[in-house]
Structures are given as C-alpha cells and as structure tokens.
Amino acid sequence: MSKVVAITGAARGIGLATARALKAKGATVVIGDIDEAAVKEAARSLGVPGLPVDVTSRESFTAFLDAAEESAGRLDVVINNAGIMPIGPVTGESDADARRCLDVNVHGVMLGTKLALDRMLPRGAGHVVNVASVAGITFTPGLALYNASKAAVVGFTEATRLEVRDRGVHVSAVLPTFTNTELVAGTRSPKGQKNCEPEDVAAAIVELIGRPRPQVVVPEKLGRQVRLSALFPERVRQAVARRLGLDKIFLEYDPDARKGYDARIRTGS
Template sequence: MSKVIAITGAARGIGLATARALKAKGATVVIGDIDEAAAKEAGGRLGAAAFPVDVTSRESFTAFLAAAEEAAGPLDVLINNAGIMPIGPVTGESDADARRCLDINVHGVMLGTKLALERMLPRGGGHIINIASLAGVLYTPGLALYNASKAAVIGFTEATRLEVQDRGVHVSAVLPTFTNTDLVAGTASPKGQKNAEPEDIAAAVVELIGRPRPQMVVPRKLGRQVRISGLLPEKVRQSMSRKLGLDKIFLEYDPEARKAYDARIRG
C-alpha cells in the first residue's frame, strides 16, 4: 500500500492500532495527537513521523497537514480519529464537557475534512475516513452527549460524501462498537457480548482504504442487527436493551477507574 496517511488521535488506542496496521501494509503513516510527547513516543516505536495537532484549532490542524506533507509527500488519506467520550447522567454533564466533546468530536472532524478537501479536490483524488461510532445510531442512557456527537459525524460524513463523490475524493465513516480503549474505562461490556479490540477497527480501516465504501460497521454483523432492530417496536427495542444491560452501563460505572481518562480529556 503506497499511500501517505495521516491519523489524528494516533498516540494510543484505535489511532495507534490503525497506524501500526497501515505501516505493516507498506503505507507511509504520519501520527498526530494533542499529546505531543505521546505522539513522538508512538512515532519513534513505529518509525513514523509524528507531530502535535489540536483538532479544534484551524491553525494547528493546518500546520499538522502541512508538516505531514512535508515529511511524507502529498496526502492520500486523512483519518479523523481524535475523539473523547464523557459519560454519566445528562443532568450531570457540565457545559464545559459538552462544549469540549462537540468541539473535538464534531468540529474537529468537520475542520479536518474541510482542510483535507482543500488539498485533495484540486488533485482529483484522496480519501477521508471519519471514525464515528455505533453510538451515532444506537442511543444509550448515560451517553447522550457522545451519542449526539457521533450522530453529527455520521450525518456530516454522508452529506459531504454525496457532495464530492463525482470529484475523485472518497469520504467514509467507520462505526465501531464498544472498543477496549481508555474511552470505556470503568464500564462493563453488554451482557453476552465482548468489546472489540483496537486492532479490529484498524483492520476495517485497512480494508476500507483498499476498497472504499460510504460506511463500515465493526463488527460487520452488528450492522445487520442495527438495521433489523430499527424495524422493531419501541417496547421490544427497550426490552432488548435492558437484557443487554445497556440501560445502566454508562450510568453505573466505576468513577475511580475513569479518573485518569477523565482528567486527560478535560486537560
């Protein structure tokens, strides 16, 4: 895979796993993260260029893409992966958390997409992949803010895809299920189900780059289940949610286990 690929939020979790998988396939990967020290450490381990990027800042994001292209060449793929996940009762969500979540998860994706399009459209080629979530289509108590942000990403991605589809640039969304990263620290898995691993999402991204399509759910079987559940009566859907424990997972969690993550995303 002889492509130049930049990834935001790539110092850890899904972003890092994706960088590792793409580099193993022969891509030239550029790591971006707001945590510059972690980005440099990850880049050093992978043998990849790494630069700081604050996805909420046009100046910072523009500088990141410029540095990526200077280090690796014209950008073929941008993966907007950076995101945060505050959890808990909607009445307990601070205004600061709400603004920061939407700024990173939504405006960061919008900004990255626009900046990448400015580079890709004149060349007549490129691929933008926005890491959304099944939370954008499956709404869960204790996850209202995150649900809203990822629903926005899915809508934005699809509308942008339709707008540029005849101009040589692909725009795609990836919708992972609960994944074992810091985002789910202190929470339980749905009953009878196991969380995905970052490597599962990375494999899906590799596949998506090789064969672009509008959207990919990970794992794929959940995409079928989501479509079927949408046809069921509301009472049935809620009953299924309770059986899986989804009505409590993000309300009854271990705050101590999330302390480090919460401090980082609010920092």
C-alpha cells in the same frame, strides 16, 4: 499499499493500532495527537513521524497536515480519529464537558475534513475517513453527549460524501462498537457481548482504504443487527436493551477507574 496517510488521535487506542496496521501494509504513515509526549513516544515505537495537533484549531491542524506532506509526500488519506467520550447522566454533564466534546468530536472532524478536501479536490483524488461510532446510530442512557456528537459525525460525513462523490474523492465513516480503549474505562461490556479490540477497527479501516465504501460498522455483523432492530417496535428494542444491560452501563460505572481519562480529556492532553 503505497499511500501516504495522516491520522489524528494516534498516540494510543484505535489511532495507534491503525497506524501500525497501515505501516505493516506498506503505507507511509504520519501520526498526530494533542498529547505531544505520547505521540512522540508512539512515533518512536512505530518508526514514523509523530507531530502535535489540536484538531479544534485551524492553525494547528493546517500545520499538522503541512508538516505531514513535507515529511511524507502528498496525502492520499486523512483519518479523523481524535475523539473523547464523557459519560454519565445528562443532567450531570457540565457545560464545559459538552463544549469540549462537540469541539473535538464534531468540529474537529469537520475541520479535518474541510482541510483535507482543500488539498484533495483540486487534484481529484483522495480519501477522508472519519471515525464515528455505533453510538451515532444507536442511543444509550448515560451517553447522550457522546451519542449527539457521533450522530453529527455520521450525518456530516454522509452529506459531505454526497457533495463530493463525483469529484474523485472518497469520504467514509467508520462506526466501531464498544472497543477496549481508555474511552470505556470503568464500564462493563453488554451482557453476552465481547468488546472489539483496537486492532479489529484498524483492520476494518485498512480494508476500507483498499476498497472505499460510504460506511463501515465494526464488527460487520453488528451493522446487520442494528438495521434489523430498527424494524422492531420500541418496546421490543427497550426489552433487548435491558436484557443486555445497556440501560445502565453508562450510568452505573466506576468513576475512580475513569479519573485519569476524565482528567486528560478535560485538560486537552
């Protein structure tokens, strides 16, 4: 794969796994993250450029993309992966958490998409990949803020795709299910289900870049299940959710296990 790819939120988790998978396929990769120390360490481990980027700042995001192109060449793909996941009862979510979540998860993706399109549309080529979540199409108690942010990403990505689809640029959304990263610290998996690994999502992104499509759910079979469940009556969907424990997963969690993650997403590091 002879593409130049920039990835945000790539110091850890899905972003780092994606960078590793793309580099293994021969892509030229540049990673960015708001945690400058972590992204530099990740970059050293991969042997790629690692740069600081605050996706909520146009100045910072522009500087990141400029530096990526200076070091690696014209960008073929921009992956907007940076995101945070506060959890808990909706009445317990602070206004500050709400603003921060929407600023990173929604405005950060919108900004990254617009800045990428500014570079790609004039030449009629490129691919923007926005990492959303199954939480953007299925909704869960204790996850209202994150659900809202990822639903916005799904809607924004699809509308943007339709707007530019005849201009040579692809815009895609990736919707992973529960994935074993810091985002799910202190929670448990749905009963009878296994979380994805970051490498599973990375593999799906690599495939998507090789064969662009509007939207990919990870794992793929879950996408079929979600579409099928939409045909069921509400009472059936609720019964299934209770059986899987989805009605309590993000309400009954271990706050101590999330302390480090919560502190980091609130301080922007």
